[in-house]
Amino acid sequence: MGNRENRQGWPRGGVLVTSVVVLAVAVVAWLLKPSDRTRWTAIERDLEAQRWDDAVLGLSRWVERHPDDGQARVRLGTSLRMIGRADDAREALRRVSDADPAWPTAQFLLGELARERFDRAGAERAYRAVIARQPGAVEPRSRLVTLLFVQRRTEEARALLWELLGLTGDARHLVTLTGLALERRQVEQFRDLGGEGDQLLQQLQPFLEVSPDDPWMRRARGLIRFEQGDPAGALADLEFAARSMEGDPSVRLALAEAWRTLGEPGRVAEVVGPAPESPTDLARWWLVIGQAEQEQGRDEEAIAAFRRAIAADPEHLSAHYRLGRALARDNRRDEADSILGRAEAIRGRTDALKFAINERLSEGIDAASCLQMGQLCLDTGMAAEAFAWFEQAIRLDPLDREAQAALARLGPVEPEPITPPKLREQVAEIDPRRPPVPVGTPAEGIVGPRFEDEATARGLAFSYDSGEQGDFFIADTMGGGVGLIDFDNDGWLDVYLVNGCPLPVDAEHPPAPNRLF
Template sequence: MPCHSERSEESRPEAGVSLSRDSAAFPSISLGRHRCRPPALCARRPSYYYCPVPCGPSSRNELSQGRALAGRRVSPRPPTPRELRHGLIGESAVYRQIPSPTRFAPALIPILTLALAPSSQAQPETAIALYRQKKFGEAARVLEQHLASQPDDLRARLLLGLCYQEAGDKAGAERVFADAVARRPDDHAAHYYLARVQYLRARFADAAHVYDLVGLIRAEQNDNAAALAAYEAAIRADRKFADAYLNAGVLLLKLGRTSDALARLNTAISLNPRSADAFYQRARARLELNKSAEAEKDLVQALSLARYEPARRLLAQVRAGGVGMPPARSAPMPSPAPIRFRDVARNAGLRFILENHPTPQKHLIETMPGGVAAFDYNNDGLPDIYFTNGASVPSLEKDARYWNRLYRNDGGMKFTDVTDEAGLAAAGYSMGVAAADYDNDGYVDLFVAGVNHNILYRNTGHGKFEDVTTRAGLRSEGWSVAAGWFDYDNDGFLDLFVVNYVEWSPGLDPFCGGPTGTFRIYCHPSAYRGTSNRLYHNRGDGTFEDVSERAGIAAHAGKGMSAAFADYDGDGFPDIFVTNDSLPNFLFHNHGDGTFEEVALPAGVGLTDNGRPVSSMGVDFRDYDNDGLPDLIVTALARETFPLFRNEGKGFFRDATYPSRLGLASANRSGWSVGMFDFNNDGWKDVFSANAHVTDNIESFSADRYQQPNSVFANLGNGQFADVSADAGPDFQTPRAHRGAAFADFNRDGKIDVVVSSLGGPAELWENVSPESNHWMTLRLEGTRSNRDGIGARIRIETPYGT
């Protein structure tokens, strides 16, 4: 049976609840004699107000009038984006004024349904007609048939959820709305419907969580009134939900309502006295109220809970007498120092083309190659570049066309292909690469991950490498995608972690069809069985031992895409984060005794804020807010956003995707490799992502684009990022099927450059030509008792702008 890929979601007009008073939206409904007494909120915001149910005394007669209105015919045209934006918050404002929302749900739902404009297709029109006749079961069956062939029709999916809800199956409705949220995480209507059915099921905590997420999305859109109303809805749903009080307080502070903000922040702290952010935000409010002594106490408390850099800086200002806390309402958005790139690959001599050998059979491996490494293989102080490459499919045999390539850096942004003399052409279908000096001889070695064929290359120190895979005791089993070196037991020798994807062979690829089932697309990972990752302990004599079982790694099967390493809890032992494709991510906490515990879900990094896994791709594990704690940035596919997890200390993370403004900025992008580096030397790490869709024929049945330009997000230094891709250079917006990326200062000018690979296209070498050099320093680490590369070392630099 055809297997339709969820990755081929078509971008459709946003579906939602249109409840504007605009007569064009409801031409046959007279609001004259049916207008009820609006609550205070509705009166203040008349443009958002429509009376679907009585807002005043809930008499039986008024409820009948509401039902009568629900039966009126509305315009068949789709709601406009403006109506969608205003409609959702308007309805929610009315809904929250009802003393018992559950009591009035039957009257409310038909009006919400009528806001879903009839589709031009016959099945949705039939379903809407059946719904109006209250034949909810029949309508649901029609919609299910329609969604089987058009899974991206968000309006039909929301109507299906309403059918389940009206038929009394609220659990089924919740599943449908949750699916809609997973498919369109940036759609506030889907979030709202999910929150509402959770409220009706008395799952107030879940509803509050979703309302809070809607508020974050609205705040990112600068729709402050809508955001505040959503936060207040979250508070009504769960009076003990500290995050909602905190977010409401921050927004009220921004709007200049300082006293109201302080009240909300006081409640947030009483509910969660371990929140450093809440104490910091309350300090800001108290400073605006000229309560410096109390603000200083809050800042001290914040720093006692976490290494919170904004609190440290503000405390220094307070103690220096320069309180000068400007009202948040008048503070402009910080302008980042410019970030500029130019592609110099051709002039530099990089002639590499990533050959994935696409076939009509759509073998899944064709979507995945392209790993890149930047490392100094000849110790001349200049970083060189190594590209992995594909092979012929299905034989997986390499010839010169598919060779992996090593380019020596000759200085002055010039490179020479030395693959043949170095002996690094490799074999098989290569995927990822990891570079490090595993034998502590002073020369960087290479591990190449591939499809059923991994290779360990030892650097001999004479410009050549030798394949020592078998001698080292490393096995090639399964489809390996990526790898990384780290010293998990602090014995001074680098250990190897290998990321595995799924069980695959040419004969295991099923037929996965597009929406019509008449043409083939690449299968979703759900069509394949996941595998476990491998951990190899370095014995120190050039050989490795597979300790995956004993260490607790092999017990967790996933669909790994990448890995990153950091001591996230500061216990002195490096931990492992693994991105999983469409499954919860892994966070392996290092116990320090040779064993690991998978703690992603309790730590807050297994899923995103909507409680669903995404197609996690690349990852970087670095400190973006200068509080001394490593944070996580993950790339994913279009409409999944690029999740950002802020390290809160004490072993816990918080999803900061929307508060950081990365949510909407990344929602329409599909990212692969990602790096968090300070590209403009302003002291704050920015984000670079290599972008493209998975499916090469996505444009034949979707509005998504296969080839996409890369992205760069500038760190504003206040916990937020700005998308500066459009201004990053005249050629930066060139779309390609980007995959791998590596980061280094290739010309030693103090600015981080980027090299990127792309399927079927030329490599890109992005020279960083940002106009402001600022201050920078380069460190070359050489371990003595530790591993020679110094991997895992902590370097602490304190400046007036952060640590």
């Protein structure tokens, strides 16, 4: 009886033994199963040793178990980027919630990935998102400054450099700001950029290959070619940028100067745009108008324009030379000599500041050199930069009485507010050859939009083949179709053109292809 089996054929006590064995196996498995702490420690070892493939494997498993761990997704994105899997890295980073503390880091890395594939818009959008979330962030500002310089968006870069100076106190930013402020007074003249111009164009080229009609990049190419002394090569890009942008005196003035240089001074008034608010831009605006008046034989109008340029910016070197020479040609020698003498004095101050900037770039910066830079900036009419240099001197030497006295005499000076140009909603909204509407003109006097056929010039070449064979099916008479969609998700409409085909459809003779532009 003791060995009698139960009805299922199991010996008595077998079920209990089996249950104990199963339980023991489960306990052992549970004991052997690594904990989250163990897994994360292994991931960190892989990351520290730069074993990126192992790190990707471990992090991929981790985010499956912890889908809300933004920091893990950031590390996964970083590891994927290191092994060249950029698309997968972007996907991992995009999954970080904007409520997660790791979101700014994810956005910064998305900006880096966009910059590496020469996606100007994507990189800028990501960097600006981080700055908006973290007003004190330094690194995204630095990256954005570099990106803006590539695009010749110098004024926006200057605004960010002022912010970086306030955040870091790094005088190197102030050296750059001083050089940029000085350079703004020389843009109306062609400059020998030498190899620097070619290098700038080479930096632009990959961005243009990715987005050939990005208005910012075409604007940059036009401005660089203009500054190189190639107005004919700059013209198409400058006109495109003038149609694409509003509130952009840099492009308008370069375009006006290009037309004047190409022997059409009469077009300057059409393209120069409204008077800018910035004193430096306003001086250049009057200077361009004055040169155009002069070339059309209107000497008195030219002299009046040059005087207005000096009134806008009393330290504008070229405006003084233009006025002095115009007065000399008009036999007003005494006034001409006085103006040209002031021009030489301005040149001396400008050259001294240029020399000091180069010294600061090659040598260290101490309180004495900051004081010198401040005084030179003050002499050339750059009050905001002078104030910042005096502050820098006190930061390095709080007991510097000379710097303290200079600050007290100058009083608080804020950098000139910058209103960057903006993209128009529609590129064809304005014709740069249309005369600007004078200030105060009523709205009903504004000329409406005009359209021009630029399809071929833009590369939009497409021949429609209806495929009709004399039978005149209804499809033969209706023509093809066109779809306007943002196919590559860059914010600009792409064009999809549809061809016809013979009817009935003949598989042996396929129709002409459709085209996506």
